[in-house]
Amino acid sequence: MKLNVLKDYPLSGLTTFKIGGAARFYIKAESPGGVCESVELAKRHGIPFYVLGGGSNLLVSDRGYDGLVVHIANTESDTATDGENVYKTCGAGVVWDSFVSECVGENLFGVECLSGIPGTVGASPVQNIGAYGQSVESLIHEVVAVDTADGNTVRFSNAQCNFSYRKSLFNSEAFGKYIIISVKFALKRVGKPSVRYHDLEKYFLKDTDVTLQEIRTAVLKIREHKGMLQMDGYRGFKCAGSFFKNPVVSGGHFDEIAGVLNVAAPNRNWYWPQSDAEVKVSAAFLIDNCFGKGFRKGRVGLAPNHTLAIVNYDDATFSEVIDFAKLIEDTVYERFKVTLDREIQILQ
Structure with a gap:
């Protein structure tokens, strides 16, 4: 099988964030055999590789990726x-x-x-x-x-x-x-x-x-x-959907969070008891209580109707998104002692 290897291929258009530089090499693999040959090619030449799907959970560095991006495109x-x-x-x-x-x-x-x-x-x-x-x-x-x-x-x-x-x-x-x-x-x-x-x-x-x-x-x-939809004909934003996972905390920690929020826990739909005495807490609810929907800093901000989505509002850079995410993480931890884990992948 002859592989079509492209050089300096722009990646921003392949992600829903619309951010990022170019891949040193790029192959669109339209069959399982193409996937295998692409990986073999990278290994033979000692080149790092990254497997790209729909680009909906990915934030790419402005420097791009100094390796081979294998774009999975088999649809059988x-x-x-x-x-x-x-x-x-x-x-x-x-x-x-x-x-x-x-x-x-x-x-x-x-x-x-x-x-x-x-x-x-x-x-x-x-x-x-x-x-x-x-x-x-x-x-x-x-x-x-x-x-x-x-x-x-x-x-x-x-x-x-x-x-x-x-x-x-x-x-x-x-x-x-x-x-x-x-x-x-x-x-x-x-x-x-x-x-x-x-x-x-x-x-x-x-x-x-x-x-x-x-x-x-x-x-x-x-x-x-x-603002979490990335489909033609619908209103959407340049984002990667949920940037953070919902944290799971102990029952005692949950009581502390409820105390900080000063809310009656049974009356709010922001938590889900788990089977092992732990509680899953809405990351969106915690972020909303720290910042509010639509909070912006420069060219990056939260979606107007959902605080789990970090949005590229105006040609933001990779660093601007990362700095904004860190602001969210640090503030939530400072107030609730909850560590937010990122759901997205980062390629740099």
């Missing part, structure tokens, strides 16, 4: 069924929301609340993406990846992916070791649309007799209102 798909389940296998380069739209159109249950999430299918198991009460950990049947050490193809069952909140094998202990080339999802023909999340309950006034398409439409409208 397949559907099979065993009667109860429908199995859809998608190439890592498939646009995530196109996959969701297809499933909703076929009346398959399980991904309707994940509408509007930017990026590609290949990123979904890495971050264990989730929204509005659903996450991919309950849907993924198998992940196929390339081992960057030897170029062999490896298959991972759901259990082997080690899923937890916004975490998996692929972004923790095995970070950088595997390149995902396809994901197999198990979806249900029969089910009930998920209206468990507060925003959806509010949207439907707790009327759960709704269709999958109505759920998808509602999620897209909610995400658009928050």
